[in-house]
Amino acid sequence: MLPSSTVENYLKALYQAESSRTGKTLVPMGQLATAVGVAPGTATTMVKALAESGLVDYEPYVGVRLSSAGAKLAALVLRRHRLVEQFLVEVMGMSWAEVHEDAEQLEHVVSDRLVERMDAMLGHPSVDPHGDPIPTADGTIVAPDYGSLLTCPLTVTVTVTRVTDQDASFLRFLEKQDLKPGHALEVEARDSAADSVQLRTASGRQITIGTQAASKVLVQESS
Amino acid sequence: MLPSSTVENYLKALYQAESSRTGKTLVPMGQLATAVGVAPGTATTMVKALAESGLVDYEPYVGVRLSSAGAKLAALVLRRHRLVEQFLVEVMGMSWAEVHEDAEQLEHVVSDRLVERMDAMLGHPSVDPHGDPIPTADGTIVAPDYGSLLTCPLTVTVTVTRVTDQDASFLRFLEKQDLKPGHALEVEARDSAADSVQLRTASGRQITIGTQAASKVLVQESS
DNA sequence: CTTTATATTTTGAGTTGTCAAAACGAAACT
């Protein structure tokens, strides 16, 4: 039984919800429902079915967690999604800001043959255009945990490695400000009262962004 | 209301059934059901819904026909399918024999943006790898009616223009025998008793194939 | 410790697409 698109979406959402979660706490129903975009009751029903199939562990009134089988399946969905994104940008010349929606559809239908073909054409990339790691064909993910513009050291040159938000206008903004993955910059100051972070790009331009935005831009100290 | 994959499949099947039909006769239910791969009753139900939406004209106990709206929609599905096939062959280097299944899935999810991008990358091709005409974005199809190896003149050099069968093993056979679209050959003889057609390729090799197969290879007299 | 607020689960119902098998219509063959 190969999983339906719906099942794939639940697993993927669960995977991402688990990743952005401290410790091994279960993902609450409400959050999963919101992530998938369905009513709470719908999520409950679906999760019970997934638990039945052994794809998740479910504790009523507490939350859900992927089983190892579920996690592997989720990783493969993510692999397809991210390879498609990388392909759309690198081969088809689309903007990194607009590939998410297309990948969202394509991830459910691209065959293994096609996925591996894309992977080969792209030279087996390890990350997609947003810096998100691409799982291997066996479902393994290597995800270094980078700091964000909110947590990295000040006045040190860092390189953007990943952006954890797919909103098109946000991505366009980052692009315009030279904050795409690969670009260098340094954090000059943080002002918690003003809820802002002040940056200086490699070209010397100064930018101030909010902390919400800053937390979505992950960086690595430049070597 | 954008049509579901199911609706698209019915319309596409209907379009193709109508094309391979002499005169303006309606397509009988049974044939449509077989083409779509569902039970007869299912087709009846679906066709009534399609008629309700104005996509087909339906005469109970007689058959179905696409309305102009339905025909346009079908053409757009075919456009997506064929551009995807051309893309998979030309850009991704896949074999013409194996792209059909992938295109069958992708045709329902590729966005307009993506379709037009592919179209541009391919230089606005007029036919796909099998020689099937690619409808334009406004739903127009220019389909020259070629003769087949069964109807073309004998001992005259002709060029393969189109193959009206997607069976992978048949396509691989044609490829091996240099009978892909673009290749020249001539029909040396036909033997209706033996149900066969005798060909000679440009390289001088002689091949004998059955009339069923021959009727699926369309040709044009070489200029 | 009881009340209130919040999250979760249940229930009842609807949509889309499907099938098997019974009923039916049209046509073909004595």
Add this chain to the structure above:
DNA sequence: AGTTTCGTTTTGACAACTCAAAATATAAAG
């Protein structure tokens, strides 16, 4: 015409997925 045959339609049922709203559990607050 009468009857068999064949294709088509109807019927009843089911699977997957969804929602709104009622019921319930848990947690928080007084």
